[in-house]
Amino acid sequence: MPWLKNLIKISKTISNQSSAYNKSITPLASPLLTQFLQFTKQYSTNHHHHDVVGLEATKSDQKPRIVVLGSGWAGCRLMKDIDTNIYDVVCVSPRNHMVFTPLLASTCVGTLEFRSVAEPIGRIQPAVSTQPTSFFFLANCNAIDFDNHMIQCQTVTEGVETLEPWNFNVSYDKLVIASGAHALTFGIKGVNEHATFLREVHHAQEIRRKLLLNLMLSDVPGVSEEEKRRLLHCVVVGGGPTGVEFSGELSDFILKDVHQRYAHVKDYIHVTLIEASLANEILSSFDDRLRVYATKQLTKSGVRLVRGLVQDVQPEKIILSDGTNVPYGLLVWSTGVGPSPFVNSLDIPKAKGRIGIDEWLRVPSVQDVYSIGDCSGFLESTGRQVLPALAQVAERQGKYLASLLNKVGKEGGGHANCAQNINLGDPFVYKHLGSMATIGRYKALVDLRESKEAKGVSLAGFTSFFVWRSAYLTRVVSWRNKIYVLINWLTTLVFGRDISRI
Amino acid sequence: MPWLKNLIKISKTISNQSSAYNKSITPLASPLLTQFLQFTKQYSTNHHHHDVVGLEATKSDQKPRIVVLGSGWAGCRLMKDIDTNIYDVVCVSPRNHMVFTPLLASTCVGTLEFRSVAEPIGRIQPAVSTQPTSFFFLANCNAIDFDNHMIQCQTVTEGVETLEPWNFNVSYDKLVIASGAHALTFGIKGVNEHATFLREVHHAQEIRRKLLLNLMLSDVPGVSEEEKRRLLHCVVVGGGPTGVEFSGELSDFILKDVHQRYAHVKDYIHVTLIEASLANEILSSFDDRLRVYATKQLTKSGVRLVRGLVQDVQPEKIILSDGTNVPYGLLVWSTGVGPSPFVNSLDIPKAKGRIGIDEWLRVPSVQDVYSIGDCSGFLESTGRQVLPALAQVAERQGKYLASLLNKVGKEGGGHANCAQNINLGDPFVYKHLGSMATIGRYKALVDLRESKEAKGVSLAGFTSFFVWRSAYLTRVVSWRNKIYVLINWLTTLVFGRDISRI
Known part of the structure; x- marks a missing residue:
């Protein structure tokens, strides 16, 4: 198989070239996982950016990067409306499609077929599959380093035993948490x-x-x-x-x-x-x-x-x-x-267990972080009620936030820590x-x-x-x-x- | 929940009534499984027909019963053409649909959707879902008692851990083995x-x-x-x-x-x-x-x-x-x-490992048994070549056998051991x-x-x-x-x- 050997040779050459993301790569094999974990550790203590496995922080001459956690109503509507001339979009979600939830019940008995209610993210925002610096990652976000504008992710490999989950980091200019909620069981056994x-x-x-x-x-x-x-x-x-x-x-x-x-x-x-x-x-x-x-x-x-x-x-x-x-x-x-374990794990002010947001859907205690959909709720300080966990709330928030972020980006506030002095315009108002x-x-x-x-x-x-x-x-x-x-x-x-x- | 108690009462009443199949029933619960196995054992040694869990032999005033093993090209074409005014049809297969195999490769990448190439058996032969004495059983046939015209089956419950597989017997007047073949691995490890x-x-x-x-x-x-x-x-x-x-x-x-x-x-x-x-x-x-x-x-x-x-x-x-x-x-x-473990387990003459059949697709060593499709092959004594494992062979055999069995049934040979003196007409001829x-x-x-x-x-x-x-x-x-x-x-x-x- 000479072509295979050639491939490997070529790959070695390519791996020495520069690219959007760091190429000093460790293979997936588990002996090297420890090595990778050391990298990450080193990064989080010493901030040696060049050792990170993942997407590094954007430079001022690059497009700013919006990272979206989740691919539900909120996240998808946001991604759909984001101006990809201004921003790169990176979506991190455990599923590569949006579920059209109002029609999901019909698929259980075959009135509709499953694929009729699932939209691939790449169809909602083609940039993630076609632009060289926009991505969709099939992964869960496990932690957020708000100070360093970075999230920690782990790939989803369910169903394939031979693959070890793989950890990586993604730096963001703007972070939109739209990771949704979890089904309530009220602690009932079974x-x-x-x-x-x-x-x-x-x-x-x-x-x-x-x-x-x-x-x-x-x-x-x-x-x-x-x-x-x-x-x-x-x-x-x-x-x-x-x-x-x-x-x-x-x-x-x-x-x-x-x-x-x-x-x-x-x-x-x-x-x-x-x-x-x-x-x-x-x-x-x-x-x-x-x-x-x-x-x-x-x-x-x-x-x-x-x-x-x-x-x-x-x-x-x-x-x-x-x-x-x-x-x-x-x-x-x-x-x-109700709130998901991931939302519970975040050390930021909450509203009824959800991520607390202000009228512009920002998480006010940290820079450049927004939250929309079922995982977020208005902080008490806003004097507003936490909105119900409905598709129409999530979608409206996604739409609003996309236009807010497009405005911010147009006015030069797209990069991390650059939006402080930009007028955000009218706050979000929900009308049922x-x-x-x-x-x-x-x-x-x-x-x-x-x-x-x-x-x-x-x-x-x-x-x-x-x-x-x-x-x-x-x-x-x-x-x-x-x-x-x-x-x-x-x-x-x-x-x-x-x-x-x- | 008074209605639930009522249901149970009603069910007890119904269970005392007579029906097509024996109603002296044991629940699925595992303690009673031993009891059931005793029943089966008792049956197979003493032939106490009334103790059998399953479909009993038909009486001469009832429609004769064709039992079809498998739901591939051969079995489905046969069932489609069987005259349900003459016969009851019982299909035993581990899947409730026929796969339109020539288009299956297209579904792997989404050119076609999975359901576009799957036909439920009930759409191919509606009798199995609508006639009171025709059935489709989601089960595997484990053994055939040729002398007593009876098969032993076990339900398929894959994917549901809470259900124990359930054994039952089905008596046949005519048995059509169309259970197909297995993928060859040539014993290669992994x-x-x-x-x-x-x-x-x-x-x-x-x-x-x-x-x-x-x-x-x-x-x-x-x-x-x-x-x-x-x-x-x-x-x-x-x-x-x-x-x-x-x-x-x-x-x-x-x-x-x-x-x-x-x-x-x-x-x-x-x-x-x-x-x-x-x-x-x-x-x-x-x-x-x-x-x-x-x-x-x-x-x-x-x-x-x-x-x-x-x-x-x-x-x-x-x-x-x-x-x-x-x-x-x-x-x-x-x-x-190549031959499946089930076919290998059958103690009848084989042709290249497949079930040996004569020109009328009968298994000549036993009464009222036929075999079609990939699991069967012409016996050497017929002087014919074993046909290739192709959909068109299977389908043509199914079609031929349906018309043969319809003819036999019309001439009064539908019941077990009644077809000896019936002229079967022209033998099966395959033209590619x-x-x-x-x-x-x-x-x-x-x-x-x-x-x-x-x-x-x-x-x-x-x-x-x-x-x-x-x-x-x-x-x-x-x-x-x-x-x-x-x-x-x-x-x-x-x-x-x-x-x-x-």
Whole structure:
């Protein structure tokens, strides 16, 4: 294999040339990892910038670098709008795509396909894949050195045992923390082990695989009636929009697809929605009239609404606080979100556990750091309320911050520690545009009130469903995915949902 | 939860009623598994039919039951054509869909989506999901009791640790063994552990995830040039149609998508195709002229064709018989297929290791057993050659056998041991219609000769590519998937391949 030897020779030559990032490289092999760790240590104590493995601080004649942690609604909207003539963009996230979360519940039963709701970051901000000094790194940020404008990262290698995770540093001129929140479990035992959340595409994939497996296993001869009912008992904990939309999708799937394609076991499958507050207090942020409508419609579709407090989650049953045992085959947990361990680990002022920000979405105690989306909240000193963890808040913040940073960059404040004297303009103001949720059977709720107390238009039924679909279709980021969402909806209508378990 | 208690009560009532299969059921719980195993044991020694957990033998006033092992080309074509007015159909397979294998290589890089090439069995033969006495069981057949017309099965529960596999029996009137073949590794160490085959949808998923992961990891600062080249070195072992088509797809992906979306690392990615025979002896079944053309085209696209014998496969490199070390990031193994352990375990006459069949595709040593597809081969006594392991052989056999069994059923020979005096009509004759393979960059080969020695039309280039796509598009089983294949091709052309790593 002479070409291979040539390649290695060439690579050695190239590695001596200069480039955007430091090339005095240590291979991934683990004996050299100690050597690398020594580098890092040396750096963090002595600031020998040239020994760092990672992206060094930009020089004044280079473009300033914005580092974005996370690839959710906030981070992606920001990246989309950042002027890449002014800035280099570096995104650090454990997933290389943005999930279009409002449509995620539909993918669990095959109404939509997984890829129709996932947008690669490179499609949202092409600079990260095409510009020589912009990057996307599949990694987690583990720590931030605010004083030195630098973050510490570790690559994500899940699923590949032969690869050791790799540590590296990235220096920033501006840092935007948009790393999102974590699902709340309230410390209930067994939730992480046995329940599935519904926040990422791989969650939806897991739910779909489990549901189809249970449908097939329950059809095998010799499975007891009791076990069939358990396997096909789908329990959803949490009556917020995610829990309700998933229950609605599931009941659609049962009424249409299971009845046709799993005729043998169709009478065994049931959906139970457990909500800790009053039994009909689902969708608590919605208009009362809409809530009553949703409750009626879900019940009509066969979803059992149960008031209960989960105390313990075991592999095949949950135990409620009144002692009731609820056997389940599929358990989906959607009881809201709270601060992530990463946010908890940051030593900066917080607001309700979230990263405290001022009206311009800055983290005021440090230079050049901003935070948007579910991980951030207005500091008490701003006199504002912490905003709800909603996609529309995150997206609006991303949009606002992109234009703020573009302005700062244009006025010469792009580099680290250069923005002190720049007028930031108007602060961020959030105006709630309303909420929407589907409840199955071509019905949805649309609540266009600005807040829970305000008056305004609220709609329920097929018209809302049409509004819901149209609104989200226009919001889907890329044309490719708009086309796929539309085609998925059409083929689901005509051919039913796909039940291949792949 | 009074409704849950009611459910259990109802279930107890139902379980006392009679039905198609025995209802004296033991739950899945493991303490009772021993009890179940005793049942099975008792059955197999004493033939107490009423104690069996499973589907009992049909009675003469019931429809006869065809049991099909496998859901590949042979089994699915058979099931599609079986007259369900005459027969009940029971399919036992570890996957609930048929894979449209000629298009599988395209899904590894996102030219097509996974679900576009998977057809659920219920869409191929709706009876298994709608008829009360036809079934699809997600299970493996472990043993066949030819004397008692019964198979032993075990459920597939991969991916779900809380479920114990469950054993059950199925009695048959006619048994069709279409369980396919296994990938050949020639006993080379490490192949099963470190290489990926390309036969199932989950293989294609694994390849796509690994490829995207390696592309992203190689872009992380601090990764050495050598490690980058290793991560992005895609090695394909085996120069048959699968290996060649995958190499072609991969080079398309590199030339179009990697160059655009992974611009930082585009010069590090390479494809090497290793073939044990002479270096340009890829696609050995094709016309010489086509082979030369394919070799030239692949080389032009950057695929390196290497002659070599793999001796050892290690996690990050393979070692050839001449001692060369070939570091790799992705290793795809496609060196053909051979008998599966299940086929090896069957105590019946074989033909080249496959299940021996006569001209009517019967297993002549036993009653009412047939075998089709890659797992079967003509016995020497037939004076015929064992047919190649090709989709078109399997499909033609499935079609032939369905019509044979329909004829037998119509003439009253559907039940076990009832077909001895029925004239089976003409034996199966295979006529090769030709071969096709894509080689990337909108080029393909079409070889319409009946055999390697015969004369006939052979085409190469864009016309062939068009023929290839049109031919397979018409062959895709369902309209749903025809639509999706077409849309996938169009969106790949317009928007490029999807690089979300989900």
